Amino acid sequence: MNNRFANLHIIWMIARKDLVDAVKNQLLFLSLLMPIFLWLIFRLIFPDMSSMDTMKIVVHDEANSRLVSELRNIPGVALSELETEQQVIDLVKSQASGGLAIPAGFDEAVAVDQNPPLTVYINSRSGGGGIQAFQSLIDQQLWKLAGHDSLPAQIKTVDTAGEKPGLFGSGINMDRFISVMLLVLSIVGIGAFVVPSLLVEEKEKQTLKFLLVSPAGPAEVVAGKALAGLVVCLVIVGSMMILNKSWTGNWPVTLLALILGSLFLVLVGLAMGGFFKTIAQVNTWSGIILVLLLLPSWVTVMPLPDPFGMIVRLVPSYYLVDLLNQSMAGNATFGSIWSSLVVLAICTAVAFSVVVWTVKREDRI
């Protein structure tokens, strides 16, 4: 058998064994479903637009924009056009879900990719669920207007409650924020709590010795386990994305970010499995590593002053969050994502080498 083919065969056999074992391990299987339960809980707290009653939107339209006519045709949306921008602000303060101020020539500028300005008014005191639904709706209609998955306008979000930029008033799309946070939480959770057991259990039960005297070498063992972890991660996050209808924006970039980010975090989990001897040791450290890797997903809504902001950039999961935020907002271009992709790819390669080293160390060659 050709060597390379034989190696791929061995990697797949190890991955398949781990996947079958994960299904047979009831505790592990249940813990894999936890992210989906979490998603359901978050969705109960922050319901999406389909679960809400009428959404009241007020608009000051100087452009006679198609955006307004599209919004008017959406069931569940009550749209009112107002004479002045100040009236929009007043109504958003008192009763509307959100407001728009569309400048003259907006549609024409969108048609030639000039990124015209668009002011979006929200009221942070009206609650997160309505705001995130309103923002998602505007994003979707703008993509529809542009005919592609990049946002065609420079959105300026103004909080009529006069709050400083914060969770709901910073221009952050709440729906996107929750989606990114849950996705990162799921991947980090699987990486920090589930994946280490793939290696630690082999050490505890001494089956790693059997693997290492078989034709599988340390690199094949690590690659097989990484593949199993990656498959599990992608099945879970893929299901969550489908349930959450999150395949919006630049979805190929989202997919690439999820694959690369999952692979990196799976390898972090395997590195933990390589360094620690027992499941108990892993559980002691998993919580700390989970918080550290989750931190970047919170920074997008709670901007940190330097040097804390700089420190967060040292956490590799920051670049996964950045990629997901950009791609799901439809803002991702090659120029804006390449650096994050490169950082994640380098971190993944380093993590792979570290895990192989820990397995070789176990082999004490």
Added chain:
Amino acid sequence: MNTIEVEGLSRTFNGKPVVNELTFTVQEGEIFGFLGPNGAGKTTTIRMLTGQIHPTNGRASIAGFDIVHQRQQLKCCIGVVFEEQNLYERFNGWENLAFSASLYGVDSKRVAEVLEQVGLRERAKDRVQKYSNGMRQRVVIARAVLHKPRVLFLDEPTRGLDPIAAREIRLMITGLVDQGMTVFLTTHYMEEAEHLCRQVAFINQGRIVALDTPDRLKASYGKRGINLTLLDGTHVYIPFDEMKNGERLGELAASGRILTAHSAEASLEDVFVQLTGRRLAE
């Protein structure tokens, strides 16, 4: 023809020698016993010979493959039964063997064949968690011979087994040798080594202190005579030299006072104690 050739093999951990200058050969189809107390260096030697760790000095080859430079070829011609019964607990017997078969590129028909050989075909679909120690050990051995290795390394294969299960394992080992396999056996059960091995090496503190056939070792270190136990409980030793005219033995036999008579040759355990001052069970 030598299947295992070891020359000056040494290994240190953190500067401390664990295995020191081992030199021996094992012929094809032979069971070679590697005997010593816990911590003598038996498992480290097996780990070196199976390519799990590199020696610090010396060289060795298994079936013609160098243990350091031809590790991948080495892996395909050896089978290893570890001291621990390291099976995938949530898998059944069949799945454990099928996974191993997939790594070695062995046909699944061979899994059925080996399960039949070790008498586990009926229980193949039960999780190994439910197996007795003896059954688990049979699966471990079946896994090690699935790809028909030329050399089988057995690290304490009967440790912790009841006498019946241990006997079954010993029968399996002799069956494998009958098929042409070479066996490298570590054990501290002397009767097992005496019963199975053509050649034994005693290892103590990392060094081989004796290497020969069990019979020659016992003859070299034992007394040449017989031990008699009389009906009144007294013990009498009669050297073979004194038996030339048969007077004393004939006298005792005629008086009907002899309860038992045994050869006074040493056991392997006695030989080891004489050589090292330590007992094997230590």
